[in-house]
Amino acid sequence: MSVIKGYVLPGLPHLVLTPDANPGWKKVRQAMDKVRKEIEAADADVLILYSTYWPSIIGHQIQSRPEPEFVHVDDEFHELGSIPYKFRMDEAFAQAYVAAAKERKLTARTVNYNGFPIDTGSVVVLKLINPNNRLPAVIVSSNIYSDRAETLVLGKAGRDALAKTGKKAIAISITSLSNRLHDHFIDPKDDKINSLKDQEWNQKFLEFLEAGRLEDASQLSRQFHREARVNKVANFKPFWWLASIMGQSNRYKGEVFEYQPIMGSGAAVVGLTPSASEARDLEFDENDPDSYAGERNVLSGGVEVELPDDEDIADLDVEKT
């Protein structure tokens, strides 16, 4: 079977803990409630979450613990409070996803450990859109080194797993658009997108998504990463994964439920429903790999590095502190 619906959802804890502190946050929370109702009405078997809040290094990790349970506190926004959770994971589907990923030459493994720290984004999204664990879920990590080819293959492996298990899924990328948080404390009522440039890029991206142009948005990810993201990882991957697992096309009905600032970042709630009509395409000019050919070591191999010599160092005029 396949993905019957896709979403882009934000993952900051304010949506669970203090939605009333800012009218915009409240609107995003209400949009999440709409998504919850849509999901309840959909005929899906499993939720597949790709979380930009969960980094991995050894390939791709997929949460498979049947009932992970803990009390979550965000590293940054700990003063907002604690979020107790108990979720329901689809262990069999997680294993099927890992098998499909390995079939496509990716490194992948399931994660099933007591006390594993499920990331803030996944906790927030699952609490809001699947509060009673009506549907089982799996959570997919975001490898800090992977780039487009690897992420596309990861999405395709998800499709393989769905085909193999015969399940119908809702695919969710948990991410902000622009991710530039405020670097100082603010009164919640004064929240705004951190810069006009971030705002313009967010709006451009949302235009594409509202028109159902998911593949076009996916192929603009590198540009978006350069323009509107603090570069914490190699690239901006959530749209690569979402477009890939949903089938790499512009054939969607897009709906922007809400878009507001949360602590300076761009928080958008977007739905994408497969549709018979296709929006026009813009790019479609990037490679489309089917299997992962391994790390090409582009970040570290063959680069000539010129180290400072002792004379250079001796000449340095180090400012006293």
Added chain:
Amino acid sequence: MAGKGKIVAGVLAPHPPHLVYAANPEQNEPKAECGWETLRWAYDRLRKSLAELEYDVLMVHSPHWRTNIGTHFLGVPHFKSISVDPVFPNLFRYHYDLKVDVPLAESVCKEAADLGLTTQMMRNKDFRIDYGTIISCHLTNPSWDKPIVGISSNGAARYYNMDVLQAMMFKLGQATRTAIEKSGKRVVLLSSNSLSHRHFVTEPEIVEDMSYEHINNHNQYLWDMKMIDLMKQGKTRQMIDVLTDFTEQTNAETESGSLTWLMSAMGFPTKPAEVHGYGTVIGTGNAVVEWREA
């Protein structure tokens, strides 16, 4: 507490979970056959060296407690829970039970705020201590018989650039020193970071199979050796001055600001550092290095 407080030592104390895994402490669930001995023996030498000192508190600056709104400090007296590494959960599932010197943390927090830094005390009792803090503290003092002060790392290197971060860490180091001196306590500082930090993205079936372990690439190794050479020569100001290039060219974990904070707090020591050892962990470069207060 009578008298003027003092930083009695500062340590570059990296936190690969592999080192705890390989040592098989009772607190860690997974068990290993062996592994990463050169670094574990380096920590042995560090512990032996610190045993010569009397100190009251371990203060640790951790790359894995990342904050964007300023610098945060652990502000709850006691934490007990399990820490599972989200990246290497197969290696690190550690049951911790630790005490925090909250008054000293509050003092550093206040001194830093007085210097213009954004700061916050972390008062949530459910907060889970990051694995960087736990690993560096465990490897330095496995008996956990001393309280700690836990400090978050600010993301300014990515948000702005390394120079902005370093300017902040210079101030945080000054605030740390001032607070310690006012406290009357004897403190060991831990900079919980690796040097070069490009990982391999696969691991062998037997994770502790050392036939797979080596530096990720020669560029990283050359840079690591350059940094260690500067430490051994006591050229810490010069080391910090080239830290931007080092960090960018080796993907180094010094982007957390931990090492810059340590050097600033210690007044950029000119006495040669004691390098207890260097080794690689899943391709990253790690050194255990000790500076004694002059």
